Amino acid sequence: MGAGAVLGWLVLAALVPGAAHLRAGWRRTGLVLISCYAAALLGLLAFVLMNDIGALAGSATQDSWLTSIMVGTIVLGLLWFGLIVHSFVVLRPGRLPQSGQILTGTMAGLLAVVVVVPFGWAAQTASASRQALNDIFQTPENEGESPAPEPKPEDPWAGRERVNILLLGGDADDNRIGVRTDSMNLASVDVKTGNTVLFSLPRNLEDVRFRPGTPMARHFPNGFDLPKDANGGSSDLLNSVWEYADAHPEIFGGKQHQGPKVLMDTIGYTLGLKVDWYALVNMWGFARLIDAIGGVTITVEQDVVFGKYNEGLVKAGTRKLKGADAMWYARSRTYSDDYTRMRRQRCVLGAILTQADPATVLTRFNQIALATKELIRTDIPRPMLKHLVPLALKVKNAEVSSVQFVPPVINTGYPDWDKIRDIAEKAVRDSARPKAPVAASASPSSSPSVSPSPRRTAKKQEKQPGEDDPTKGLTEGCGPSSAKG
Template structure:
């Protein structure tokens, strides 16, 4: 047998363990190896086809640990198989030059076959550690998926929507506390993934607190403080978290009440029950954008930034790095809060649309590191089993945006009833769109009535709230 033949059978053994043993006449060993290989492939296929909510299950520690252990074990086993295959092919019968060539390439092949298993083990271990670092919220009294039990058919226990508070904070090493300059509530239909993204301006004044809460007792007429020495205000909506954290005496000495207070306050403002929050550090967000290789955005006009207006994001369609994307989203120079809110919506839309699975897999470790540095949340780890498939629905569903900015509302004298009414209407329309799509898939009723069109209200005579697509208006002047 020539050196080329030895290497050919080794390469075949890397794809089908046991092939080299069969060629060398060791039929029993070869058949055992091939049988184990085929049985393993069928076992993996069976797990993939029979496991309900496979992607959600891959957030559980038991699954992730099993994958890491399995990948390491298989890597070692594959290495041993390649080495043993080389031995049974009896390379000692080759000329000395052939032995050197075959031995060198066989060693390289043995190392190469281990690499994919090492990459899988490393990525999964990184993923598991990242999940543990980010999702540290208290577990519900009854976890939605108990160990050893099948997930319930309806993980949301009959609820139609899940409401997540998405915050952009400006915490920094040289700044005390957290100011939430970007505040959005994602109200998600659990059946279709249709989502309403409701945005509140940072400078909303006289914020009302939920009756009966400590903040409502402290500010019965709304959140109002004396003006700052420089004339600015520290009693706007974006200061609620920071104020609550700075005054534990209001809560009987309990510290770090900012997140819960802001969830209650925004939920009360919109007339929604907020389930969880996720706070994104805006500059950590820039690192996430860099991790996926940047995002492509149409900048409608030059955006100036910097203390001395020294920075510039030029107009035009281009791929922006993280820092430029964040300045595009955050700058108020020669602009205002409401234009900035629109630009932030454009950045979110671009990230949602351009973070495809291939990019995420290729840059996994960088994305995981960036995510760990940028996200703070109270979502329990166990809820990821249900939130992962819901997030996949959102990516392919209809996402609309409702922004409470002038002239729709006055930030100085907000019409709270109007805010709640428009929010409720936007949520109803999102749910109605789901029902209409479901109804259109069934035969028409015998009475000849028709279902409302997707996105339209079923209530006659009432116009919908001023919602728009997530990226509608992006790139426009």
């Protein structure tokens, strides 16, 4: 047998364990190796076919599964390495000329290393995933908070027909005290179909009402109302609720870190929905996440200026944006307003949803896992990931609509709270219907449920033109790039 034949049989043995042993006359060993390999492949195929892919992906978020994957791939890698070495030995390369021995020995060593690489990558991926999940999903910070109970397998949603998750973009930074939630979107997901409504609330919503009977409602009976700042600005808008609650533990009997809980309850009360969990992402964490998936293709309808001195520019046109440019496109208010910014944020979210396909996530998993560590805070229980992951896969292929509570749909200075709840209720109801139409109309309410505060009544009422349908497709009006899969 020449050097070429030895190398050929080694390569075949790396793909079909036992092939080299059969060629070398180790018949029994070769048949056992091939039989075990075939049985393992058939067993793996049967396991995949008999289980839902989403359920498998969800199970893979559990600590025990990740540990098993990590240990299992390391063991398999070592076994495969040993298999290549033993296959080389049984082929008796010592009968070759010295030059042939050097060549085959070198190539066999390289091949042994190469076959270990995929197993090492799988083990490292499982380890990175485990570490990222442990970093993100920690014990709640609220005092007296007990760990969430394990979800029941027969009904992990505890009777919920929908899951409502508050997605927040915060501006926390080293030179800034507290967190202002400048991006607030509530994703309401049908647990059976995955159909989702994304409710976008403006940062400058005034006179925010708190649920009756809560500490904040007792403290602000006429709505969130504070004196003007020294520079004439307002610190009593919706985006300040988290920061204010965190800064005033005396309102809650001395309890610390009440901001997330208060904002969740406030937005839930505003929309007439129960918010189950929240996730707050730092703006630069958002940028790193986009970089981790390789950027997003966005149609920028006109130049977007940003920066302290207007030195930054995201040029108009359809292109793939890196994380920093996508972040500034989503949040810049220079020569613009909050409502235009909310629309751009919706376009970026839609682009991420449609363009972050499973292949992209898999090939860039380590980068994504590291980027998700920038997630500042979440109260999603770790055990719920097993069920949220398959639900997220449903959402990707389901109907996703968007409702933005901006003028002329509502007046942010004088919000009609009943109307907001009517719109939210109708959008959720339409989303629950099979093959629901994207558009939904809202019937205006005769009067708000709570009268405005005296300070607000002195303000000039905004003139509102004819109202448009508030419920739209998530990527409607975002250009063709956001619809790419």
